[in-house]
Amino acid sequence: MQQKDIKRLTMLLLFAPFALWILLLILLPHIGMVILSLREKVAPRVYEFGFGNYIDFAMEPIYWNTLLRTGSMALLVTALALLIGFPIAYYIAKVAGFRTRGALFLLCLIPLWVSDLIRAFGWILLLRETGVISTFLQWSGAIDGPIEFLYNDATVVVGLVYTVILFMIVPLVSTLDGMDNSMIEAGYNLGGNGFTVLRRIIVPYAMPGIVSGCIVVFMLTAGSYLTPILLGGKNSSWFTEQIYDQFITRFNWESGAAFGFLLLAFTSLVIWLGLKLSGQTLANTVAKS
Amino acid sequence: MLLQSNPSPFLWGYRIYVAAFFIFLAAPLVAAGAFAFNDSLFPALPWQGFTLDWFFNDTEPKLGMFHDRRLLRGMYYSFVIACFVASLSVLVGTTNAFLFVRGDFPGKNALYIVMVIPLVIPGVILGISILVLASDTANYFENSFDLELEFLRPGIFLVVLGQFSFITTITSLVITARLKKFDDSMEEAALNLGASRARVLRTITLPFLRPAMIASGIVAFLVSFENFNTTLFLVGSEAPLTITMYDRMAKVGSTPVLNAVSFFLMVGSGLLALVSIFIQRDKSVR
Amino acid sequence: MTPNPTFDLECNNIAKSFGKVRAVNDVSFTIPSGSFFSILGPSGCGKTTLMRMIAGFEEPTGGDIKIKGKSVLGTPPNKRNVKMVFQHLALFPMMNVYENIAYGLRCSGHDKDEIKRKVHDVLERIALPDVADREIHQLSGGQKQRIAIARCMVLDPDVLLLDEPLGALDLKLREAMKIELKLLQHQFNTTFIYITHDQSEALVMSDHVAVMNKGDFEQIGTPQELYHRPNTAFVAGFVGDSNRWTGRVKSGDATGGMAETDQGLPIKFTANGQSQISEGETVDIFVRPEFIRTLRGADRQSPVEPHETSIDGVVDSLLFNGANSRVLVRGSTGQLIEADVTLTGSGDLTPGEDVRLAWSSEQATCFARHEAS
Numbered sequence: 042m043q044q045k046d047i048k049r050l051t052m053l054l055l056f057a058p059f060a061l062w063i064l065l066l067i068l069l070p071h072i073g074m075v076i077l078s079l080r081e082k083v084a085p086r087v088y089e090f091g092f093g094n095y096i097d098f099a100m101e102p103i104y105w106n107t108l109l110r111t112g113s114m115a116l117l118v119t120a121l122a123l124l125i126g127f128p129i130a131y132y133i134a135k136v137a138g139f140r141t142r143g144a145l146f147l148l149c150l151i152p153l154w155v156s157d158l159i160r161a162f163g164w165i166l167l168l169r170e171t172g173v174i175s176t177f178l179q180w181s182g183a184i185d186g187p188i189e190f191l192y193n194d195a196t197v198v199v200g201l202v203y204t205v206i207l208f209m210i211v212p213l214v215s216t217l218d219g220m221d222n223s224m225i226e227a228g229y230n231l232g233g234n235g236f237t238v239l240r241r242i243i244v245p246y247a248m249p250g251i252v253s254g255c256i257v258v259f260m261l262t263a264g265s266y267l268t269p270i271l272l273g274g275k276n277s278s279w280f281t282e283q284i285y286d287q288f289i290t291r292f293n294w295e296s297g298a299a300f301g302f303l304l305l306a307f308t309s310l311v312i313w314l315g316l317k318l319s320g321q322t323l324a325n326t327v328a329k330s
Numbered sequence: 331m332l333l334q335s336n337p338s339p340f341l342w343g344y345r346i347y348v349a350a351f352f353i354f355l356a357a358p359l360v361a362a363g364a365f366a367f368n369d370s371l372f373p374a375l376p377w378q379g380f381t382l383d384w385f386f387n388d389t390e391p392k393l394g395m396f397h398d399r400r401l402l403r404g405m406y407y408s409f410v411i412a413c414f415v416a417s418l419s420v421l422v423g424t425t426n427a428f429l430f431v432r433g434d435f436p437g438k439n440a441l442y443i444v445m446v447i448p449l450v451i452p453g454v455i456l457g458i459s460i461l462v463l464a465s466d467t468a469n470y471f472e473n474s475f476d477l478e479l480e481f482l483r484p485g486i487f488l489v490v491l492g493q494f495s496f497i498t499t500i501t502s503l504v505i506t507a508r509l510k511k512f513d514d515s516m517e518e519a520a521l522n523l524g525a526s527r528a529r530v531l532r533t534i535t536l537p538f539l540r541p542a543m544i545a546s547g548i549v550a551f552l553v554s555f556e557n558f559n560t561t562l563f564l565v566g567s568e569a570p571l572t573i574t575m576y577d578r579m580a581k582v583g584s585t586p587v588l589n590a591v592s593f594f595l596m597v598g599s600g601l602l603a604l605v606s607i608f609i610q611r612d613k614s615v616r
Numbered sequence: 617m618t619p620n621p622t623f624d625l626e627c628n629n630i631a632k633s634f635g636k637v638r639a640v641n642d643v644s645f646t647i648p649s650g651s652f653f654s655i656l657g658p659s660g661c662g663k664t665t666l667m668r669m670i671a672g673f674e675e676p677t678g679g680d681i682k683i684k685g686k687s688v689l690g691t692p693p694n695k696r697n698v699k700m701v702f703q704h705l706a707l708f709p710m711m712n713v714y715e716n717i718a719y720g721l722r723c724s725g726h727d728k729d730e731i732k733r734k735v736h737d738v739l740e741r742i743a744l745p746d747v748a749d750r751e752i753h754q755l756s757g758g759q760k761q762r763i764a765i766a767r768c769m770v771l772d773p774d775v776l777l778l779d780e781p782l783g784a785l786d787l788k789l790r791e792a793m794k795i796e797l798k799l800l801q802h803q804f805n806t807t808f809i810y811i812t813h814d815q816s817e818a819l820v821m822s823d824h825v826a827v828m829n830k831g832d833f834e835q836i837g838t839p840q841e842l843y844h845r846p847n848t849a850f851v852a853g854f855v856g857d858s859n860r861w862t863g864r865v866k867s868g869d870a871t872g873g874m875a876e877t878d879q880g881l882p883i884k885f886t887a888n889g890q891s892q893i894s895e896g897e898t899v900d901i902f903v904r905p906e907f908i909r910t911l912r913g914a915d916r917q918s919p920v921e922p923h924e925t926s927i928d929g930v931v932d933s934l935l936f937n938g939a940n941s942r943v944l945v946r947g948s949t950g951q952l953i954e955a956d957v958t959l960t961g962s963g964d965l966t967p968g969e970d971v972r973l974a975w976s977s978e979q980a981t982c983f984a985r986h987e988a989s
Contacts (some may be wrong), residue, residue, distance in 0.1 A: 050468065052426075052429075052433055052435065053434075055425045055426075055428050055433065056433075057427040057443075058422045058425045058426070059425065059426050059429055059445070062494075062495070062498055063444055063445070066448075066460060066492075066494065066495035067444075067447070067451075067456075067495060067516070069461035070456075070460045070462065071455075073459065073462045073466055074455075074458065074462050077462050077466070125351070128344070128347065128348075128353050129348060132344065132348045135574055136341075136344070137447045145348075145352075147604070147607065148355070149355075150603060150607060151599075151600045151603045151604065152355065152359060152596075152600070153602075153603070154553065154556060154599045154603055155556065155595070155600075156556030156557075156558065156572055157556070157558060157600060158558055158572050158576060158579075159359070159362050159556075159592040159595060159596065160362075162358075162579065162588065162589075162592060163357070163359055163362035163592075164361075165584065166358075166361045166362060166365060166373050166374070166584070166589075167357060167358060167361050171374045171414060172374065173361060173375055176375040177375070182345070186421075207355075220532075228562065256450060257450065260450045260451070261452075264451075264452020264453055264454050264559065265559070266454060266558065266562070267559075267576070279602060281452070281454045281559070284454055284455075284458065285562070285563075288458060288461075288563065288596050289563075294462065297458060298459075298462060301454070301455045301458050301459065302451060302580060304454075304455060305451065305452070308452065318421050513704065515702045515703070515704060515706040516706045516708060518671075518673055518700075518702070518706070518707075519702055519706035520708070520719065521692075521694045522671060522694070522698075522699055522700045522768075523694075523699065523719050523720035523767065523768070523771065524720050524723040524724050524771065525694055525719070525720075526723075527694075529723060534710075538709075538710060538711045567983050
């Protein structure tokens, strides 16, 4: 029985770091944030419990418009990333020859860890009024004067797709790679055309990877800060910017905490809906990658 | 291979699309890196000639990155933070892997999902929630016991905690995947040959996990180094590199020294990423 | 307790339950020093559990295990002088051959020179003197096998356990390794306990074989005993090939009698002395193909001995397998009977040919059905 005690002790020792991590760095901070968001400032240094911060949010169209705008643009970015990324992932996993495949996958993996800041910086250098593309177009005679490509929604969307698309492609390549080629061949063999094989065989098989990629991409986009601000300018109306504004500029932590909670609740809701609609669970998508 | 039955114009179109995508992928990175070598005060065309001044020159106005005190200090802080985060998260990732692969306790599957969740929480929210809790705790101690807990105020300690909170998920997933591939009979064989439990762990199990630990450590280091969102809210006076660069961009405007830093970071992280990929690939063949 | 040095391993009423499932059921046996002992049984019969208890990875729920006369209950696996070759060998991939073999010696704190001497010595004995610096993945399947054995033998164990180590090898190599294992056991003169579900492995290599089924030992004996004088229907069916019929005893006494199969084929049998079989009982009858004579042409009409059973039939098909060729005959009552034949390549049996099969009643082994199983 002594052995059993040792086993139990080992389990406890292994459980301790996990529990401390989740409790102190995830659970308690989020509870603290929710509690803080429920404090109303009634006078300087005097607070009381209430939903004032949330009421403020609901009463001010700028706030919830920003949240909705952030959410819908994040959805758009997710959809675009999937549409653009899926053929790339399929090419890497199934079409490319053995050597090209490894090389292309490496090309996807290496820039994965380049900072958002540098990516956005690169886009700025390309797209701004004095940037490479504008200069090039003037030099080639296509346009007469410099053009500003920055600070509009299209640029923000392109920049965001660019920032997150590798997080879509990499899990998709892994999923498609695990798919037996003979399944696709059997699909053709049984008389399917390219489209039905894609719809009936490839997409259902890759569904966990697709959903996993979509969740990660959506959360990264909705929570991104640098790309919308640097490419969209100060008026890009991104919700994380509002949170930053409340916290750092206005030093209104109560309201900032409420915004943070709203962003979390909103994005969780979207993901929950997405999982319900696709019939997947968190356990067999993100937890697997 | 699988598109042989399709007409080849389609395949050519497909290839052009893939090529275009990789150009799209590379363009901003090339732009960010290339202007580091342009002998001009602005990171813009026209090309004024090749120079290494933005790395090594020691006088204004072309102060190179290796002589720019603030950038160097930022890099130093980033390095220190990344080292702490990487070693801590690999440590906890390893215990988590053992917990979830070897352990058997009620609610294991639910807790496994809980372990994954920090990865999908927006970094901004992780940042503010940890800031709120730390400040509340610090304020409480200050008001009740007149105790100033400096480490709970924004600074390196909080940045490390903030990044650790979600990077641990990454290391846990990588190390768990490796431990799942472990053949338990190898431990039994070592025990059978007379090794103690501690010796088995030291000579058999940990060496088996080592590639995953190193690779996930490198990834943790890179993610920590490039993190901005979580760090932004927790940073004190010791600004890491990404924050310093952002300040520089917002206040001074872009100068080619930022391109030099970008180039340096891209090459560094690219090489580290390569190393981590090869460490994992080499061993998984066996 | 007086140590009994003639037995390397004794198990007394050893039992193991996992919850309600009884994996091993009061098994007792002794293994004399220096013998090759096999435990043969279908998968799930409890043989692996039994071995894991001997190695110390599982605690028995009842009974006692003695090694060299001393009980090892409560002794942790790393303190028992019982070494084990695992099913997939479990060689350590992060170490080379030398380090794999030296691992156990290092654990017991031998000094460097001694380790070196012993490792090279054991490599010499398994006839692989030059592989010390190889990595594990550079070895062939047969070499890995020998290294796994050397890794255990270098520690000079009282008993070596082998858990179906040939299972992963291809057929040719497996045949060669059977002989090699037997030779290695002779050379080291250590007690080998060999777990397998493959009856030919057990029969070829062992001095003694225990047949295990559903947690019990059905019979322990030499390979010949098991093959020719099985104690139970399970052993008769599991060891070697047999034609098997179920039937009912028509008449019989202590020496033998006559049974009729369910299809209506009368078979003479000899009682095997182990159990009395009385009239009207349901029985299983086993006849091995090599004891069936196939008579063709004029021989068919020659009279058979009184103690022989004979049946007329038609050749259904030939199962050609060189020296182990068989003929499938459809008897007059409709069932298929397998018989060994020698096929010379000319003038052989052809499908459709009329033949007569005959066998002696001594070769018809009969077991009463005790319960419906």
